Amino acid sequence: MINVVLTFHGARNDNLGVGALTASEVEILRGIAKRTGIDVQITVIDALGTREAYITGPDITVENVRVLRQPHKVLRLMRQADLVIDIGAGDSFTDIYGRRRLNVLFILKYIAHITRCPLVTAPQTIGPFTKPVSRFLAKGSLRRSAIVATRDKLSTQCARELGINGSIIEASDVALRLPYTETSKAEGGPVKVGINVSGLLMSGGYTGKNMFGLHIDYRKLITDIIERFINHKIDCELHLVPHVISAVKGSVEDDLHACNELAKTYPSAKVAPEFRSPSEAKSYISGLDFFMGARMHSCIAAFSSGVPVVPMAYSRKFAGLFDSLGYHYTVDCTADASETIIEDIFSAFENRSLVANEMAQAFKLGQQKLLAYEKALEDLICTLSARQELR
Secondary structure, X not given: OEEEEEEOOOOOOOEHHHHHHHHHHHHHHHHHHHHHOOOEEEEEEEOOOOOOOOOOOOOXXXXXXXXXXXXXXXXXXXXXXXXXXXXOXXXXXXXXXXXXXXXXXXXXXXXXXXXXXXXXXXXXXXXXXXXXXXXXXXXXXXXXXXXXXXXXXHHHHXXXXXXXXXXXXXXXXXXXXXXXXXXXXXXXXXXXXXXXXXHHHHOOOOOOOOOOOOOOOHHHHHHHHHHHHHOOOOOEEEEEEOOEOOOOOOOOOOHHHHHXXXXXXXXXXXXXXXXXXXXXXXXXXXXXXXXXXXXXXXXXXXXXXXXXEEEEEOOHHHHHHHHHOOOOOOEEOOOOOHHHHHHHHHHHHXXXXXXXXXXXXXXXXXXXXXXXHHHHHHHHHHHHHHHHHHO
16 A cells, blocks of 8 residues: 655645646546556645535545644654655745745655655646745755656746756646536537636735736726627627635635626626536536636636636746647736737637637647656556565
């Protein structure tokens, strides 16, 4: 039996993007267990929360840990583990979000190193790192990792610039593997257009002061897009789709609150349900005809379920991921003018069949790139299992 600990994943995270990464990582591990016949047991180190866990199963244990207050509990769990997989919540392996988040990430990584438990740096965005101490600790952990995988070229380049000369697997986002139930699309009727509205960007980021340096007024951009779709010559049915649904309603991150507020002004728009899991959100999105959003994993849900999508970037992670797959429909909210963003969105909408064809090829490439990570992880698990048999 191989005991795997997942860090900076989430079994009940309000951010369904983090949940999508976790569900997909579990899916990959279950596939390895099925192919190899090795019993893989998974422990998710998670934060305390009121939401019911949506990552469940007889192979899943969720441990609630306050990392800064309970490092001894982390130490115990990792001493009992055969393997630690860290995914950095997809994009947290950077210091642009502040010190606290990165400090927790480094504590988890270095406890794994101290226990000599093999650490896998799963496909994620690496960097940017703006401070020397961040670069030093990131380099030290990556050098000690059993596997280093990124999800885009920019992250691979960042790791190389840190001085990582060993093997780096440039994979893609594991959420391409997220299971879902396809929603059938009725023939005829209005075109179903989905807009993921980011509560975080509507709030100006965590600071409330345009934390991400947007070049546009995000709130006005969203209302302009909504009004243009409502008045479009093609009959459109507008869906406002949350992908962060906060347990504390109306919090700075809460997409659902932002969607509900917009629906008061635009009552013809439909607000998607309060999704209970990442797969439920993806299943809903799969029934749309066109999509755009500022939550990257809402866009990945569309991308990997065949729905033409325009990602609305607020950081480099968007272009890093999608450009690495040859998909060039991302708009940049930190650099582009509102008029340019709107023109690009509606150009993609009016050419959505062409976009869908290009997206299908890009998705195929993403799946192929993920296979390299899965193969390396499977080889590592087989090696660890063989060592157990020799004891």
